Amino acid sequence: MRRHSLPLLATLIPLSLALSACGGSSAADSGTAATAGSGAKVTLSIGDQKGGNESLLKAAGELENLDYTIKWSTFTSGPPLLEAVNAKAVDIGGVGNTPPVFAAAAKSKITVVAATHGSSAGEAILVPKGSALQSGADLRGKKIAVAQGSSAHFQLIASLEQAGLKPTDVTINFLQPADALAAFNSGSVDAWAVWDPYTSQVLRTGARVLTSGEGLVNGLGFQVAAPAALEDAAKSKAIDDYLKRLQRAQDWVFKHPEEWAKVWAKETGLPYEVALDAVKRSNGTRVPVAVDDAAVVSEQKIADTFTELKLIPGKVVFKDFVDTRFNGNLPPSTTAPRSYGKDS
Structure with a gap:
């Protein structure tokens, strides 16, 4: 594995490496490249955040038997990741519910292709x-x-x-x-x-x-792709496979909260108890869902709110930044998050 390091933000705690439920502008963190499968002809460039999808897929055993190569690039938050998507430096990456709105307002070349719905208790x-x-x-x-x-x-x-x-x-x-x-x-x-x-x-x-945020925010997180990657048949096929692996990995997290918390703690520097709290409060509650009309309406509300506050320029039509080809048989975006009951 090759790893390329870019300067980190000065941190007070390891958590300043913002994870995927969040946004806010900050500089890119680091990049990694992982090769899987001999003779792979397609390279999928994936934007990630510290302790994010690369760690999740590895922990769940979902980085095995790939027929394409993954090149990982690590960012501190959603906005710089989406800047990389816009620049075609990254083919796809995961962010929270608000960075796509700001990227769309900036006329960035981005496309929302997948979603999860989780508890908003951590907001x-x-x-x-x-x-x-x-x-x-x-x-x-x-x-x-x-x-x-x-x-x-x-x-x-x-x-x-x-x-x-x-x-x-x-x-x-x-x-x-x-x-x-x-x-x-x-x-x-x-x-x-x-x-x-x-x-x-x-x-x-x-x-x-x-x-x-319970009852106030939508609890959605997104995978956002570069339109050019979606137009490439081979990359689009790889993205489809990648998204299915993420779906299975999220299922694994819910069933193995302690095991995932240990991995997450190691990757981020979080104390194990804090990682487990976050898994049960929010991270482990996420359900893979369709990018459907309800999700678009909910995101449009966010966009309209920021437009009214003059925090983004002009009107954003969120549906223009959505591609539903990977929805498959996924449940509606309004599907209830998972719960650990009294432990969450």
Whole structure:
């Protein structure tokens, strides 16, 4: 295996390598290349995030018996990954529900080809131990950290709206996770809108959830491909196989949460207990689903919200960035996430 390293963001915790449920702009992290199968003629370039799909597929035994080559490139979050997709440097990669909206608004050449639906419990607005804040309405006049363009950004907007507040009723500090954590710990901000596994890690320090994304955000994650890769018959076939392997691997995660948490902890530097919390709260609850009309409508709502707030230019028609050829017999995007019951 060959590995090419690009500069990492300065980190306060290993979690600043943002995982796939999130977004927010930050620099590319690293790249890896893995060869599978002798005589492979097709190379599929896949964008990943630390402890992401490469680790998942390897842990689930789904990187065996490939008839194509995979070249992995690692990014710190969704937006730079989608920039690489737009530039044809990456054929496909996984991101959360908001980066595709920002990429579409930027007229990027991207196509959403697959989806998962998971619990939104890991999407949360957190407050420090001892905070006097008790509800979303208490955020009026407060300082809140969030990564711009991330899934947490939309969750924050939705939570404020639910509480009868507008973004102008609070002070929003756009900070990437490492800086947000520092601000949160120092008291420079009153709350932090973030995603798992950050949520799980910070909760272990005594912080608590003020509001969560449950019932507010769609819980969708996407695989996003380069149109040029989809137009290549051989690459399109490889993408189809890759997506099926991801589906099986996600099934494996739900059935083996402890085993996956150990792998995830090793790959990311998370404490095992935090990794297991995040698996049971969100990561392991994901169900492979179809990119259907309901998913498009839900994403369109996100796009319209950011357009109204003038955070993206112009109108985004999300359905124009969707290809349903890989839906197969997958269940609807509204299918309930998996649950570990009282352990989740």
